[in-house]
Amino acid sequence: MQAFYERGVVVQDGKREIALDPKRGRKGSVVSHGHMDHLSSGGYMTPGTLDILKARRKRGTGTALPYDTPAEVEGFQVTLREAGHTFGSAMVRVDDVLYTGDFNPEGGVTCGRAEPEWCQTLIIEATYGRPSFHFPDKRDTESDLVAWTELQLARGPVAIGGYEFGKAQELIALMNRAKLDVAVPDRIADLADVYRQHGVSLNYRRTSELTEEERKDPRVYIVPGRWIRMLPDEASWLSGARTAYVSGWCTIYDFTRSMNLDAQFPLSDHGDFDDLMEFTAHCRPRRVYTVFSHATELAKEIVRRLKIKAEPLAATRRKEDALFG
Numbered sequence: 001m002q003a004f005y006e007r008g009v010v011v012q013d014g015k016r017e018i019a020l021d022p023k024r025g026r027k028g029s030v031v032s033h034g035h036m037d038h039l040s041s042g043g044y045m046t047p048g049t050l051d052i053l054k055a056r057r058k059r060g061t062g063t064a065l066p067y068d069t070p071a072e073v074e075g076f077q078v079t080l081r082e083a084g085h086t087f088g089s090a091m092v093r094v095d096d097v098l099y100t101g102d103f104n105p106e107g108g109v110t111c112g113r114a115e116p117e118w119c120q121t122l123i124i125e126a127t128y129g130r131p132s133f134h135f136p137d138k139r140d141t142e143s144d145l146v147a148w149t150e151l152q153l154a155r156g157p158v159a160i161g162g163y164e165f166g167k168a169q170e171l172i173a174l175m176n177r178a179k180l181d182v183a184v185p186d187r188i189a190d191l192a193d194v195y196r197q198h199g200v201s202l203n204y205r206r207t208s209e210l211t212e213e214e215r216k217d218p219r220v221y222i223v224p225g226r227w228i229r230m231l232p233d234e235a236s237w238l239s240g241a242r243t244a245y246v247s248g249w250c251t252i253y254d255f256t257r258s259m260n261l262d263a264q265f266p267l268s269d270h271g272d273f274d275d276l277m278e279f280t281a282h283c284r285p286r287r288v289y290t291v292f293s294h295a296t297e298l299a300k301e302i303v304r305r306l307k308i309k310a311e312p313l314a315a316t317r318r319k320e321d322a323l324f325g
């Protein structure tokens with residue numbers, strides 16, 4: 001059995017081969033979640049991710065596979081596990097291989113949390129795979145964000161920027177918890193509607209339905225991240241709002257100067273370096289492949305600190321099958 005990266009993560013065993021998060025739609029593949037760099041048509045995915053796919057891509061198709069329900073796909077036994085990254089996100093178990101996709105052991109308001117499980121081979125994402133990548137306590141950051149927002153609302157509308165799928169809906173849920181009025185543009189509302197269809201309680205209005213008078217009210221506007229850098233014409237009426245940006249990268253970069261913002265909050269839907277190490281240790285794998293972003297650094301640290309064989313997922317297939325060992 002071998003694993004490699006070829007326009008997606010590929011697990012191969014003899015003549016059997018399965019693609020995970022392929023760049024292009026592929027029948028018999030598996031899709032971990034609805035972020036654009038993982039999303040394609042034609043594969044197996046959770047019912048939530050399938051509906052996100054249909055909302056994001058008009059001709060999106062796929063096969064719904066609920067969490068924790070084994071299915072035979074391309075000759076392998078495939079099971080999807082909660083990944084805690086976004087609504088519908090899944091880790092993919094293929095026989096005794098576990099591919100994490102993007103994941104978060106801390107979970108979120110709109111999804112569960114990723115739990116480690118034993119596997120022979122772990123293929124783990126390395127987005128925050130550098131030892132210096134450390135997030136402050138998630139609950140503290142959430143409280144800081146809500147407190148800042150409440151304070152600013154006394155002065156007028158507040159615009160909070162974040163990625164339009166996952167982060168934006170998580171922000172709606174957080175603001176709902178604090179009983180603050182929320183409005184979002186249609187592109188965020190269309191995706192939030194899918195959450196609601198699946199039983200996640202989110203309350204928001206559409207900016208397209210607000211009257212000119214209502215737009216002046218103190219309210220939280222949750223908008224795509226790029227909107228707070230430069231407002232599109234359709235939202236020019238938001239120009240006086242106080243602004244904040246929410247992303248895990250705020251723990252490393254100061255966007256307040258470069259983007260001229262009032263505040264930033266390091267809230268991430270990924271685990272940080274310590275989470276990646278702890279998760280790996282608890283899965284007790286015999287071999288680890290790291291993938292995406294800081295794969296080389298994470299593999300090095302897994303070997304050094306955990307004494308487990310680890311290397312970045314190779315970009316090409318080997319000629320002969322290499323045993324996982």
Ligand SMILES: [Zn+2]
Nearest residue numbers: 033035085102
């Ligand atoms: Zn993602």
